[in-house]
Amino acid sequence: QLKKAFLDNNAKSANGIIVNPYNGEIIAMASIPDFNLNNYRNLPSDSSNYYYTNRVISSAYEPGSTFKIICFSEAFDSNKNKSDKYFCENGNYIGKYQQSFRDHDPYDSLSFSDIFTYSSNIGTIKVFESLSKNSFYKKMQDFGFGIKTNISLKDESRGDIKSINYYNTNLRDLASASIGQSILVTNLQLALAYSSIANGGYLLKPKIVKKIISNDYIDNFDDPIIVRRSIQSKTSEFLISNLNQVINKGTGQKAYIDEIEIGGKTGTAEIWDKENKQYSNK
Numbered sequence: 001q002l003k004k005a006f007l008d009n010n011a012k013s014a015n016g017i018i019v020n021p022y023n024g025e026i027i028a029m030a031s032i033p034d035f036n037l038n039n040y041r042n043l044p045s046d047s048s049n050y051y052y053t054n055r056v057i058s059s060a061y062e063p064g065s066t067f068k069i070i071c072f073s074e075a076f077d078s079n080k081n082k083s084d085k086y087f088c089e090n091g092n093y094i095g096k097y098q099q100s101f102r103d104h105d106p107y108d109s110l111s112f113s114d115i116f117t118y119s120s121n122i123g124t125i126k127v128f129e130s131l132s133k134n135s136f137y138k139k140m141q142d143f144g145f146g147i148k149t150n151i152s153l154k155d156e157s158r159g160d161i162k163s164i165n166y167y168n169t170n171l172r173d174l175a176s177a178s179i180g181q182s183i184l185v186t187n188l189q190l191a192l193a194y195s196s197i198a199n200g201g202y203l204l205k206p207k208i209v210k211k212i213i214s215n216d217y218i219d220n221f222d223d224p225i226i227v228r229r230s231i232q233s234k235t236s237e238f239l240i241s242n243l244n245q246v247i248n249k250g251t252g253q254k255a256y257i258d259e260i261e262i263g264g265k266t267g268t269a270e271i272w273d274k275e276n277k278q279y280s281n282k
Contacts (some may be wrong), residue, residue, distance in 0.1 A: 006032045015055040017187055021195030023224040024204035026151075031055040057151060060159045060184035064269030065119045065251075067180030069193065069239060071128050072116055074139040076235040078131065085109045086126040093122040097172040101125055101179070104268075116242050117250035119266060121179045128178035133171075136178070137164050142230045143193040144203050145185055151206045160184035180269055196230040197239045198263075203227045 006014040018028040035043055035051045043051055053059060076082070091106030103121050115123030128136065140146065146161030161183050167174040176182035188206060196203045205225040212219040231239075243263030246252040251266040270279040 002030050003032055013055055013059075015059070015187055017056050017191045019191045019195050019206065021198040021204075023222060024192070024195070024206050025210065026206055026208045029054070029056050029208075054153065054155070055187070057149075057153055057156045057186055057188045060157045060186050062181050062183065062269040062272070063185050063190060064180040064267035065121075065124075066190060066265045066267030067183070067185070068116060068119070068124050068178070068265070069197065070139050070143060070145075071124050071131070071136065071178040072112075072242075073143075073231045073235055073239065074131055074136055075112070075127050076238050077139075077232055078135065080112075080127070080130055082112045082238075085111055086115060086123045088115070088120050088122045088126070091122070093125065095125075095129075097175060099172065101175075113242055113245065117245045119246075119251045124179050125175050128175055133167060133174060134164065136174070137167065140177070140183075142203070142228060143196065144189055144227065144230075145183070145193070149188055149192060149206050151188065152208055156188070157184075157186050159186055159189060180267060193230070194265075197236050197243070199236075200233050201229055201231040201236045203230045 002014050002016045005011070013032060015031040016029070017026065019025070020027055031054045033051050087109050088103065088107035090108060091103040092100050093102075094100045101121050103123075105118070107118070107120050107123065110118065110120055110123050112127070114120075115127065140161055146159055148156050148158045150156075161177075162170075162173065167177075173182040192203060192206060202224070203226070205227055207221050207225070209221055211221060240263055243265060244261060246266070247255050247262045247264050252264045255262055255264050272278075273280040
């Protein structure tokens, strides 16, 4: 399925991961383009590490709206008023920032839940503005972002989250982080963050070894290794419900499958062009 999506979209690369959210077991992991281990010498001479990279753990990227779970988790954990409506500025908001933020569709006012369901950037930033900078920053760490998972594989990236001191003087970048821009994550980190929502609020260590069998013993690794509590159980329930609404009526309706309860979150991020030092127009 990953290869089909890769080819259908004429993509440069694709990667995917399936995690058991209750014990951290990696059920499946794939990264494309790949290569045949028996014929690795036949790779193009200019391929460098492009074919060798396991992008699930090594390639950090700006996650876009999939990262909005951080802002809403902290708001719910902090007992913000969920009945409030937020003015979404009809799609264009500057506020205290030098550059404006935009929505893919203009909205007038949205409820706390509808901001998440319809993925309003401006609504999310309004929620972010109701939080303290320190609490939002800590919630990113609680979910495991900016920190290696220490999976038993080489070349894992920690992503990139700046220091709190940096954000204290660059508030727009922290606001951008609430909508998944200006920070970098791996798909492994993102999968484990969403797993912690699914399992009631526990960030787990990922495992790729199920058991070790020796002549005189069998060592099983079925029990979860809890890294920390990421969110309260009530916040987990709220997010599960809202992730379901994203699929049922929000931006993720293409993922709907009859008779199967699905939770999901769409995410589209711009790509940073290092050479021109701006987001790519392509």
